[in-house]
Amino acid sequence: xxxxxxxxxxxxxxxxxxxxxxxxxxxxxxxxxxxxxxxxxxxxxxxxxxxxxxxxxxxxxxxxxxxxxxxxxxxxxxxxxxxxxxxxxxxxxxxxxxxxxxxxxxxxxxxxxxxxxxxxxxxxxxxxxxxxxxxxxxxxxxxxxxxxxxxxxxxxxxxxxxxxxxxxxxxxxxxxxxxxxxxxxxxxxxxxxxxxxxxxxxxxxxxxxxxxxxxxxxxxxxxxxxxxxxxxxxxxxxxxxxxxxxxxxxxxxxxxxxxxxxxxxxxxxxxxxxxxxxxxxxxxxxxxxxxxxxxxxxxxxxxxxxxxxxxxxxxxxxxxxxxxxxxxxxxxxxxxxxxxxxxxxxxxxxxxxxxxxxxxxxx
Numbered sequence: 001x002x003x004x005x006x007x008x009x010x011x012x013x014x015x016x017x018x019x020x021x022x023x024x025x026x027x028x029x030x031x032x033x034x035x036x037x038x039x040x041x042x043x044x045x046x047x048x049x050x051x052x053x054x055x056x057x058x059x060x061x062x063x064x065x066x067x068x069x070x071x072x073x074x075x076x077x078x079x080x081x082x083x084x085x086x087x088x089x090x091x092x093x094x095x096x097x098x099x100x101x102x103x104x105x106x107x108x109x110x111x112x113x114x115x116x117x118x119x120x121x122x123x124x125x126x127x128x129x130x131x132x133x134x135x136x137x138x139x140x141x142x143x144x145x146x147x148x149x150x151x152x153x154x155x156x157x158x159x160x161x162x163x164x165x166x167x168x169x170x171x172x173x174x175x176x177x178x179x180x181x182x183x184x185x186x187x188x189x190x191x192x193x194x195x196x197x198x199x200x201x202x203x204x205x206x207x208x209x210x211x212x213x214x215x216x217x218x219x220x221x222x223x224x225x226x227x228x229x230x231x232x233x234x235x236x237x238x239x240x241x242x243x244x245x246x247x248x249x250x251x252x253x254x255x256x257x258x259x260x261x262x263x264x265x266x267x268x269x270x271x272x273x274x275x276x277x278x279x280x281x282x283x284x285x286x287x288x289x290x291x292x293x294x295x296x297x298x299x300x301x302x303x304x305x306x307x308x309x310x311x312x313x314x315x316x317x318x319x320x321x322x323x324x325x326x327x328x329x330x331x332x333x334x335x336x337x338x339x340x341x342x343x344x345x346x347x348x349x350x351x352x353x354x355x356x357x358x359x360x361x362x363x
Contacts, residue, residue, distance in 0.1 A: 160184040161362065166196070168358020170331060175200050177356070178209075183216065190216040192226065197233070208234040210259075212241045222247045230259055235300045237261045251275075265302075266294035281318040283325070287311065301346065303338035316360060325360040 166179040179196040197209030214228025223246035230241040243257030252274050259267040271289040278284060289310045293302050314329035335343050335350040343350050 158184065158186055163362040165360060166358065167360070168327070168329075168356045169201075170198075170354040170356050172354030173198075173352060174202055177358075185216070188218065192216045192228075210234075212257075214241060214243075219244070220246075226257070232259070232261075232267075235261075235297070237263065237265075239267070248272075264295070265297060268292045268294075281322070283316045283318065285314045285316060285327075287314075298342065301339070301342060301348070303342055305338065306336040307339040309334050309336055312356065314356070323362055327356075327358055327360060329356045330354075331356050 160183065162180065162182045164178075164180040166177050169176050175198045177198045181192060181194045183190045183192040185191055192214050193211075194214070195209055195211040197207065199205070199207045210230060210232045212226075212228055212230035214226040216224055216226050219225045223244055226241070226243040226245060228241050230239045231237075232239065239259040239261045241257060241259050243255065245255040245257075248254045252272055255269075255271045257269045259269075261267070269289065269291055271287070273285060273287040276284040276286075287310075290306060291308045291310075292306045293304060296302065296304050310331070310333045312329055312331040314327040316325040316327035318325045330353065332353045333351070340350045
């Protein structure tokens with residue numbers, strides 16, 4: 001049988017052309033123009049790009065006019081190879097407003113693509129520019145507040161208050177004791193006016209009081225500071241005052257105030273009080289107060305160190321929304337240290353006790 005060898009070159013050339021055709025297609029993709037490609041009416045929801053090979057040179061591909069506004073929600077790009085050179089691909093005019101919520105790009109390699117001119121408007125997302133109809137920062141929307149003015153937070157409103165801790169009568173000493181505190185300001189800054197003392201009800205009607213005008217400011221959660229000026233009618237001297245007032249552990253009311261008088265005398269007052277509730281409105285209130293001085297002043301019956309201890313126990317009943325509390329009690333006062341000897345020399349009692357009755361209130 002005769003064999004024709006003339007067909008072998010033709011077969012070889014055909015095989016070579018088949019092998020080179022993918023390379024030619026990949027090379028031709030670099031100059032593809034997608035500018036007029038319209039995919040807006042196409043349903044690409046089930047398109048499968050998993051075996052799509054885009055590894056060729058696509059650096060000069062132009063997608064500027066490509067319209068992909070159709071439904072691409074189910075497109076699968078998981079196996080799409082885009083490892084080629086895509087550095088010069090132009091997406092500036094590419095419209096991708098369609099539904100691409102379910103597109104799978106998990107396997108796409110887009111490391112070389114340039115998206116610098118890609119327009120992605122995210123102004124409506126959180127943190128972007130507010131929409132034109134957004135509210136104004138103060139929620140006024142440009143409307144005037146009228147006669148009531150701009151609303152403010154409650155803690156910035158200036159308020160006032162009056163608290164009367166003692167207004168009672170001592171039967172043994174025949175005198176009226178008083179202690180009150182008034183203030184005006186906010187929770188951060190206040191001006192306070194405080195006075196304590198006693199008024200004799202016998203013939204001389206003598207009034208002894210220590211009154212202070214101070215600036216009040218919180219120092220912490222449980223403590224407040226005071227600083228101001230004071231005047232003492234008993235020795236007829238003015239002073240500079242500084243103190244700390246607050247609540248010690250176990251809800252013990254505590255106050256410490258120091259007074260520096262014009263003659264250099266320093267007076268220190270320390271006081272504590274505690275409210276022990278027997279029932280919802282019945283309260284037992286013990287109080288203790290100590291007074292000390294920095295130097296002797298015999299003209300006013302003062303010695304250096306602790307001079308006097310005053311105590312009182314009250315039984316009070318809270319009425320009228322707990323703002324008014326009538327009370328009965330028992331008080332005891334005693335001179336301390338050298339003050340006892342000085343009082344004996346002046347024929348003044350060193351110890352005294354008395355039944356008391358009065359009222360406490362605040363508003």
